[in-house]
Amino acid sequence: MAVTLGDVARHAGVSLATASRALNGSARSVTEELSAKVRASADALGYLPNAPAQALARSSGATIGVLLHDVADPYFGGIARGVGDAAARAGLLSLVTSTDGDPRRELEAIRMLHAHRVRAIVLAGSAYNDVSVIQELDEALAAYQEQGGRVAAITDHGPLYDTVEVANKEGAAALTRALLDLGHRRFAVITGPERMRVAEDRLDGVLEALDESGLTPVEGMLQRTEFTREGGRAAMARIVDVARESGTPLPTAVIALSDICAAGVLAELRARDIAVPEEISVAGFDDIPLATDLAPALSTVRLPLARMGEFAVRLALREGGGRDLADNSHASAEVVLRDSTAAPGVY
Amino acid sequence: MAVTLGDVARHAGVSLATASRALNGSARSVTEELSAKVRASADALGYLPNAPAQALARSSGATIGVLLHDVADPYFGGIARGVGDAAARAGLLSLVTSTDGDPRRELEAIRMLHAHRVRAIVLAGSAYNDVSVIQELDEALAAYQEQGGRVAAITDHGPLYDTVEVANKEGAAALTRALLDLGHRRFAVITGPERMRVAEDRLDGVLEALDESGLTPVEGMLQRTEFTREGGRAAMARIVDVARESGTPLPTAVIALSDICAAGVLAELRARDIAVPEEISVAGFDDIPLATDLAPALSTVRLPLARMGEFAVRLALREGGGRDLADNSHASAEVVLRDSTAAPGVY
DNA sequence: GGTGGGTGGGAAAGCGCTTGCCAGCTCCCC
DNA sequence: GGGGAGCTGGCAAGCGCTTTCCCACCCACC
Structure with a gap:
């Protein structure tokens, strides 16, 4: 036919x-x-x-797989776009799988991508800190690599894969220092689940910068939550409640380690009539497209999301494929101060 | 091996x-x-x-293709998510192509998806009003269908395809009526490029509702632009400039037919120190996740983005595949009034 | 006990393409 | 002018799976 x-x-x-x-x-x-x-x-x-026929004959498909939490999330959406563009440039199509960070679904997704003989798998945020599955994930990826598959990770997923090094830690530290420079001393930090490597890296950066100034977050001022708007909102609520119950003053700065989270934080503060940045400064991370349109415009750390995706593809597809660490790409993070942060007590 | x-x-x-x-x-x-x-x-x-081998032997792959403008755009991201979920439920993977609405790239994408023998193609926003390519697109899709491919469109793409009917027109009309009910009489409308069917449908709804009240947008108060933040910003700037130059009063309500656009509108108004909603009410369309976090919270029309994607897949994959129009799914649109709209002159 | 029907296993023919190998040709150099 | 060297075409063998036949077998029934 x-x-x-x-x-x-x-x-x-x-x-x-x-x-x-x-x-x-x-x-x-x-x-x-x-x-x-x-x-x-x-x-x-x-x-x-007939692409499948070609794939069979060449024993390698004309596709690239992307593993991420949720395409509808601006962070991952940006990455997916970059991957798609780079793939298209190489004449490939991209297979996108949203796993919501569920380890079992990630494993499943890796197997499917492998079955489809994708030429490379881009790991963007996986449950890579969850020891209960990390081994299975590694095995599945190892099996894939043994059969000629390439895998590139965005953000550290261990030494086994090419990785686009994202300056998460540095960016978080720089952001924190910027707030310290503004005069802040009482901080609250909202980070992601422990299983997310990105969240941990960013948190490390914050803590390190605080430590340089001899600070540590007080009990209750470090909240872990999902990187969602609702997660951020709830975490902010807890922070205020903890402070009020214990009679301690509110923090003057809240660092939410994802913009989506920060949006929730802003919403909660608005609901409680706590002025930003007058009473509390708020900062996010990622600089998603709408960050500048939040109320007030969100201070954050800019990440080149699409380029990170492109880098990953380039890394995975590069000639030879020798895993030369020197080749790892770096994505820089730039602090962007907008209206949601100010010096404490200037109002 | x-x-x-x-x-x-x-x-x-x-x-x-x-x-x-x-x-x-x-x-x-x-x-x-x-x-x-x-x-x-x-x-x-x-x-x-080995999926390619299976695809070759069965002459039908285990994938679904999605054609959209940009995965990183919240509107399309939501749809992509829905498609991906529905596909996964059917044991399929989804191939996502971002075309930026460029007809040539859409054609190219359709060909590639066809080459990959995807089981179905979901059309989400294509250049379907651009006569210069519509025929080629139709031919490419027809060729695909002849070989057993299924295509489902989100929003009308003509009678040749199963379609998820989105209440774009009705939603836009309802939104407009809501603003009329608030007392608005001087409107400005910002719509998308003519080639986008969604934009046209929505505009029709607005114009129809205005017409019911005997209104027509004045010269310069109907702006066409890309559905992007910058497009919205520029359009809003033009609207203000036109009004000022011609000495006419500013509109009391601006309807941007996409939330992303509306974000740009809000930014421009803020930059010009025009208060929303005190001086001008602003409304968007789509109800993207962050709409409620804009400043002020955006009034808009809610669309079930992910479900639209799921519907499309279900439509395309359903048994038999007889193109029974009665089967077309409907996605409703619900007006959501938030802080960016108010009665004119109440301040 | 013979026959017809039903059932489940296996051999083998593809699905549409790539690619290793061989054959033929041209060209060039001694 | 003869003989490689170097190209370019074509043949045919797969790539890993599905699926059509065919066959062997078992049961039931007359």
């Missing part, structure tokens, strides 16, 4: 082999004359290669 | 055919005894089916 390479070959009066080489072949060359004839036949017939 | 079905068959002491039937086969049955043996061997060996 569909037009096959065979049809094209017959129409052009050449062999199947020649047709194949003319249209996709790389190693061997075909005279321009024949090649042109084949190409002409191909589009006269409206030939469309 | 990889474990093949043949290996499993040998290990289980059965034929290739039996192994295939035990693991995936449908038509023919295999005795439970053998079947169990095969399954045991399969996971003893860590067998992972």
